[in-house]
Amino acid sequence: MNTMHTTLMKDKLLELFETEQQNIRGNATPMVNRIRKHALTRFKTNGFPTTKKESWRFTDLTPLLNTEFAFDFRNQSKSTDIEKIFTCDVYDLDTYSQTLLNGWLIYKHAPLTKLADGTIVGSLAKAMEVYPDLVDNYLGKAAATDQHEMAALNTAFLQDGLFIFVPDNTKVEKPIQLINIVNAEQPVFLQPRHLVIVGKNASITLVHCDHSLTHNISFTNTVLEVFAEEGAKVEHYKMQNKGRNSALVTHSFFHQKQNSRVSSNIITLNGGFTKNIVEATIDGTNCESEHYGLYLVDSNQHVDNQLNIDHRAPGSTSNQLYKGILDDEAKAVFSGKVLVRRHAQQTQAFQNNKNILLTDEAKANTQPHLEIYADDVKCSHGATVGQLDPxxxxxxxxxxxxxxxxxxxMMIAFAGEVVQKISIDALRARIQNMVEKRLKGELSICEQCVLHCNSKEPTSFNIDLSKL
Amino acid sequence: MLSIKNLTVSIHGKQIIKGLNLEVKEGEVHAIMGPNGSGKSTLASVIAGREMFDVDEGEITYMDQDIFDMAPETRAREGIFLGFQYPVEIPGVSIANFLRTAINEKRKYLGLEPMTGAEFLKLMEEKKKMVEIHSKLTNRSVNEGFSGGEKKKNEIFQMAMLEPRLAILDETDSGLDIDALKVVANGVNKLRRPDNATIVITHYQRLLDYIVPDFVHVLYDGRIIKSGGKELALELENKGYDWVKKETKTDTVS
Incomplete structure (x- = not known):
């Protein structure tokens, strides 16, 4: 039965690819279309990941695919006045914000903006027209479509998303915030694609927020590729506060050159189904790769965090700290892999996953996985699943x-260890506040959501399409 | 203030306290001494409300109320304080936040307005001085990474902040060097008032050089087998517990 859903969905997608090819290809570069074709072949062969695959053993996608999803391969939202439907309510969070509505970047003035410091921010679709060489140099180089079925699917259908290019020696002052909003009348299947290139000794902070404005069913399959060149510094924050009917698969691929610093922080406060895949390829010496995560889930929510850290060069450090609190019948999966290749001597790699289960029905599966081929390394891992200390x-x-x-x-303190890692003051205060509210039971669903899913009278939206 | 009658307590079916009687009145300091495994810590835990023990028989009343009707937090808010033998580490919870919450929950229970931040800070500075804490201990997580001495000092500091009517100090002296012992004893002495009482549980006589008790009880095999004045502690120090044990056996025979 379940296999049928996936086969049907797969066939439907393959068929859609044929009929919508013109739209999907759009103005993508020939190189991007070659990558696309390769990815489509992978998807044809591998299909959707199943629980037979180790990294998806405890996370079953198939029930989610039994929905009549709508696909839209043409941009219908590019000039929506986003401020009319959504404003970020993190006070004092001064960011340069970009909004994606149903998978498409929307903008007021131009699809691509060059900031005063030379940084280019905007639509990936437009970047493929304006900066084809830049896109061709990077896109698809970090997202391993051979290993990741969902990344292959995203790559096959990629059209738009956020594009950022930070020139060498440039420190982007304000954090760049990406707000990914789903607001659709019917169930939608979205596949945003983001590309972030951070030049030598440049630095950037990226805040990535996922929101849903309706409680309709939605499936978002995101791929983010981040390239940290020599000496680059990247801070990535991923927040989500979604409705219970939303499914979110997010891939974050980091490619690190020597002396680069990457830190990622994934906070999952709400969401029906969440799978985060974080992959860091450390391709140079003296890198730091820090990965933090916090998940607070209840009812029958499911959250899965999968990390792969690939140490390909000597003398770098990686650290993983993921913590979760599970209530009701919530389920959490953590699988953290550290691969230390033969030449990656003097690697230091640490991993820790801690879970608190508040009920007997809540379930956490944690799998640390170290694969070490070098002999002069310092690695450790730890995992705990337990109740609060009596x-x-x-x-x-x-x-x-x-x-x-x-x-x-005790729970706030437990979560605090991860929250403290957030270096943007306004964001940390906000997340701390949300975590506290969440743990006090005052935040059962996205506060921002004007629908107030708990209330009986949902508000309806009218996106002004006349502006198109 | 505290009245224990024929108390019998067991854990996992094993009897630990076997018919214990004790009366503590306002203004008094009682010392309970005894060898390891005689039931001293169990007694302290049962008074504070630890749920792992089974009370098979007997009664404990505190300020004329049946203590077994009260949850541990209610006992604390009514003025009972237990200084732990092994204070627990609570990572991520600062002492200041912890104590402010504790004080305000107690005030709420007593029908009082919560203490403001400024009032709380003032109280904290005052009590820190009283128990000779000079460091920034209060900004740290409760007991996390504390030395043995710091943990015990922190217990006395919490006691000073919470101003209990009945304080039970469970082996507060164990693992302390003489300087730390003096600090702890000084704190306890400064907190003595005519309307509160203290039960000091100890293994050794030396703490009683600094905290002078009104009564000394010897607890052995779940019972108080001898009670006396402060001189009993000295006698115990000289003659050892075997002396009391023998004496008790003779008593039983005669």
Whole structure:
């Protein structure tokens, strides 16, 4: 039965590719279309990932594919006035923001902007026309479509998303914020594609937020490729606060040259189904690759974080710290792989995954996986799945704290270890606040969502299409 | 203030306290001494409300209320404080935040307005001085990475902040050097008031050189087998516990 859904969906996608080829190809470069063709072949052969595959063993996509999804291969939202339907409510978060509506970048003035420091920000579709060489040099070089079925699917259908190019020696002052909004009347299947190129000794902070504005079913399959050139510094924050009917598969591929620093921080506060795949290829000496994650899930939510760190060069450090709190019947999966290749001597690689289960029904599967071929390395991994410490609970109660307060304090403290890693003050304060609210049960769904899914009278939206 | 009658306590079916009686009145300091495994810490835990023990028989009343009707936090808010033998580490929870929450939950229970940030800071500075804490201990996570001495000092500091009516100090002296011991004892002495009481549980006599008790009880095999004044502690130090044990056996025979 389940296999049928995936086969049907696969056939439908392949058929769509044929009929919509003109639209899908758009103005993509010949090189991009070659990559696309290769990826489509991979998808034809491998199809959707199944639970037979180790990295998808505990995460079953098939039930999600049993939906009549709508696809839109033409940009219908490019000049929507986004401020009318959405404003980010993180106070004091001063960012240069870019919005994606149903997979397409929307803009007020121009699809691509050159900032004062020379940084280019805007639509990937447009970048393929204006900067074909730049796109051809990088796109698809980090996203391994042979290993990742969903990345292959994304690559086959890629059309638009965020494009950023930071020239050498440029420090982008303000964080660049990507707001990815799904707002559709019917179930949609979206595949945004982002490309971020950070030049030598350049630095950037990227804040990536996923929101849904309706509680319709949606499936978003995102691929982000980030290239950190020599000495580059990249901070990536990925937040999500989605409706329960949303499915989100997000790939973040980082390619690091020597002396580069990458830190990623993935915060999952809400969402029906979430799979994050983070892959860092360390292709130079003296790199740092830090990966943090926090997931707070309840009801029957499912979150899966998969990390692959590939140490290809000596003398670099990687660190993974993922923490989660699971309530009700929520499920979490963590699989963290560290590969230290034979030449990657003096590698230091650390990995830790800690889970707190609040009920007997909540479930966490954690799989640390170290593959080490070098002999002079320092690696460690740890994983815990447990309840709150009963000794600490009694200690706190014996000082007069009620059980509920004690539990909340411990959970907030547990999550705090990851939240503290956020270096943007306004964002950290906001996330801390949201985590606290979430753990106090005051935030059951996206606060921003004007639909207030918990209320009985949903508001409806009218996107002004007359401007197209 | 505290009245324990014929208390019998077991854990996993094994009896640890076997018919214990104790009366503590306002203004008094009681020392409970005894060899390892005699039930000292169990007694302290049961008074504080630890749920892992089964109370098979007997009663404990505190300020004329049945203690077994009260949750541990209620006992704390009513003024019972347990200084832990092994204070628990709570990573990520700062002492200041922890104590402010504890104080305000107690105030709420007593029908008082919560303490403001400024009031709390003032109180904290005052009490830090009282128990001779000069470091920034209060900014750190509760007991995390603390030395043995720091943990015990922190217990006394929390006691000073919470101003209990009945404080039970469970082997607060264990693992302390003489300087730390003096600091801890000084704190306890400064906190003595005519309307509160202290139970000091200890293995050694030396703490009682600094905290002078009104009564000394010897706890052995789940029972108080001898009670006396402060001189009993000295006698114990000289003659050892075997002396009391023998004496008790003789008593039983005669």
């Amino acid at each position: 000794d600490a609970m009694f200690y706190m109660r014996s000082r007069g704290l009620c059980e509920r307060t004690a539990r909340q304090m």
